[in-house]
Amino acid sequence: MVAxxxxxxxxxIGILIRNSVILVMQIEELRGEGVDGRTAVVEATEHRMRPILLTAAAAASLALIPIAFEVFWGPMAFAMMGGIIVGTVLTLLLLPALYVGWFGLRPPTHDEGDPAASKAVVRA
Incomplete structure (x- = not known):
C-alpha cells in the first residue's frame, strides 16, 4: 500500500515539474522576444493556463477515477488526484510570483524609452 x-x-512530481518547465520556457521565450519581464510572466501564464488546466483535469479527474476505488491502486490514485489539483493551482499562482521575486522583475517605468527624460533626471 505504501509502495x-x-x-x-x-x-x-513528474507531472508538476513538466507543467512548471512549460510555463518557465514560455516566459523565457517571451523575454527573448523583447517583452518586458513582468508582462512576459503575465502573458505566459495566461497563454499556458488552459493547456495546464485541461491536462490536470484529464489526468486527475478522468484518467484516475476508474482505479481510484481499487484496493491495490486506490491510494496512488487518490494521492495523484489531490496532488495534481493542488499542485496545478500552485503552479499557476505561486510559480509566476516566485519567478518575479527570484529575478527581481520590476514594473516598467514610463521613462525607460525616452532618452530626454533620463537626461533630465541626471541634470536635476
Whole structure:
C-alpha cells in the first residue's frame, strides 16, 4: 500500500515539474522576444493556463477515477488526484510570483524609452 502511494507521489512530481518547465520556457521565450519581464510572466501564464488546466483535469479527474476505488491502486490514485489539483493551482499562482521575486522583475517605468527624460533626471 505504501509502495503505490510513493509511486503516485513520484508520478505527481513528474507531472508538476513538466507543467512548471512549460510555463518557465514560455516566459523565457517571451523575454527573448523583447517583452518586458513582468508582462512576459503575465502573458505566459495566461497563454499556458488552459493547456495546464485541461491536462490536470484529464489526468486527475478522468484518467484516475476508474482505479481510484481499487484496493491495490486506490491510494496512488487518490494521492495523484489531490496532488495534481493542488499542485496545478500552485503552479499557476505561486510559480509566476516566485519567478518575479527570484529575478527581481520590476514594473516598467514610463521613462525607460525616452532618452530626454533620463537626461533630465541626471541634470536635476
Amino acid at each position: 503505490q502511494l510513493i509511486l503516485g507521489v513520484l508520478a505527481l
